[in-house]
Amino acid sequence: MARIDYYHDPAAPNANSLVVGSSAIVTDGENRILLQRRSDSGNWALPGGTMDIGETLAESAIREVREETGFDVQIERIVGVYSDPGHVFAYDDGEIRQEFSICLACTIEGGSLRVSSESTAVEFFALEDIAGIKIHESIRIRIRDYLDGKPPVLS
Secondary structure (H helix, E strand, O other), rough: OOOEEEEEOOOOOOOEEEEEEEEEEEEEEOEEEEEEOOOOOOEEEOOOOOOOOOHHHHHHHHHHHOEEEEEEEEEEEEEEOOOOHHHHEEOOOEEEEEEEEEEEEEEEEEEEEOOOOOOEEEEEEEEHOOOOOOOHHHHHHHHHHHHHOOEEOOO
């Protein structure tokens, strides 16, 4: 399903849904951050997705990372809660979703790197290389908040 991200855009359509989601900052032994190139937008992004009924937020984040990257992870901490009403996603089925994502810092426990149907590539990036890739500003904010290491951000 195609998706358009609107970020503080006055031409953005009004949201008609709100769904709980998670995203994960997963690092390797060299402190590189795991990103996937989304098949719906072409942007590099953190692994993550929506929470399913019957699972906890932690379970959803662990599942999404496994499905999208092939890695099993352990959650270390909450990076932040992101619920900016100025950030909406328009899907081609008519859903306009307001952002609501809880970002978690994770470490790898097992598995191996693989690409899913939701992405065209999955790679680890050194921090200095992230500045030069196509990535949405909301993901850059999460990475900055992760690197700050302060108590969870609520935005």
